[in-house]
Amino acid sequence: MSHRNAIILILIAAVLWGTTGTAQSFAPSSAHPVAIGAIRLAIGGIALLVLVVIQGKFYIRNWPKWITFLAALAMAAYQPLFFSAVLWTGVAVGTVVAIGSAPILAGIMEWLFYRIIPDRRWWLATILAITGCSLLVSNDQAVAISPLGILMAVGAGLSFATYTLFSKKLLEQHHSEVVVAVVFTLAAILLSPILLLYDFTWLLQTNGITVALHLGILATAIAYLIFSRGLIRTSAATAVTLSLAEPLTATVLGMVIVKENITTQILPGLILIFTSLVFLSFRKSS
Template sequence: MSAPLAVVAVLVAAALFGTTGTAQALGPDQSTPLGVGAARLVLGGLGLLAILPLVGGRRAEAIRLWRTPAGATAGVCTALFQVFFFAAVHQTGVAVGTLTAIGSGPVLAGLLARFVLGERPGRSWLIATGLCLLGLTLLVAGGGDAQRVDVLGVALALLAGLAYAGYTVLAKRQLTDGHEPSTVIAAAFGLGGLLLVPLLLTQPLAWLTEPRGVGIAFHLGLVTTTLAYLFFIRGLAVLPAGPTATLMLAEPVVATTLGIVVLHERLPLISAAGVGLLLGGLLLQGLGTATGKRGPTTEARGLPTQPAVNTHPELEKACLCTSPTSPR
């Protein structure tokens, strides 16, 4: 896959992820944030494992990854992301919950990638991420009462962002070690789904007997998880972790738009300016990524080369550009 197509794949994944908060908000009254998050990961993980042979992966290898430190921790991160993210959205609203969780991802992923993978962020990544985070700050600052910003909700969202960043870096490490992208993603989400089965069984499940509840569960599981992460992993197999996490900030833009159009959440002028900065940062990152000079083959083998496909000329790194990251 070329760098421009990889950028498109990540943006498609981000757009699908952006529908999760609104889907939860439209769920039946009996549903709970933990129940919705658990159902999403259980269905999504099963879906990924079911289609794994059709997309070039192997179930036996995926299960073997569960017994490795990186594979097991990645699975735990996917489970924790669901729990923290849906609880944050319930606590503080779709817009702020999604923005905080996903907005913190690039910074946290960049820091983890620096210390775990040795990636050095380039200037364009820093500028693009800075624009996005400034836009995120304005978007949240303009929220007011309508977006119900509170300390607990923001804290839960930040924990979700940390889990997302952790999964991204660990998945990339597994790709660097030579594992097939689809196998890596199916292993993490399959294990995460298994870990959340006990939690799912403790939640009210009557909403899953209603047509609307079933539709939302399958949308969250098969569309925003199975399908979205197939796009995501293909893009991440080409792009480095930091820029990919920045591109994923398209998710809160979609989530905010849906919150306004579908849920009638208000967006003050200062928040609208924040959306503009977010889009500007995404455009800068997308252009910088798509015009990179290096293809993924050498990097995917873990050999030191020049900056990766979508990376920047100043981004020097070795064996770091096969990835499959976010949580979501």
């Protein structure tokens, strides 16, 4: 696979992730965001596990236990951390801190663990994308800053960066579909206690199960499988920055499908993110 094709795969995955917010808007009002995140992970993990079992590729030998566990723990932690951050500090601040901190943290972690220093092109693309994200979620209302919410948002960004970094390490030894299946199944198991804390009767409604299946299969199982395949040929830092196509997609879908209000900051925000992705996509090396 070429580097350019890998970038395309990661962008496709980010677009699929970008459908999450719009899909959730169609869920029953009784569906708590954290509960949606937990069931999304459970469905995605089961779907991926069934896939590799049918393909005859599933195995549990020769897995680096700590790296596998940390990747799964990071994925399990992301859902409650992100949704709790949004609950404590609001959608705007929570989203910007979580999504904006992930590329920076991925770059720092890649330097600490593998001594890979992101180049100037990556830094410029990341700064442009984070600025664009800030514009997308900014509004004229007063913003309440919660230290705990900020901490949870940074934790969510760290979780995604950690998942990406350790998944890339696992991909050096195992097939992408097996890596995603094992990590997500373990993550779903780690997150299973949440099933005892929330009401899941909304899954009995047509729109509830439809949203859950969309999020679990399309926006999780398929999206992360595609992301992992692209990750093989890109650095973790680059992959996380490219994933900022997610808020771009979410914003466009929100305007077109959910009919959300368009503010004066949205258009330049979209342009900045799009520019950063194009700029990073045409780099010569990973």
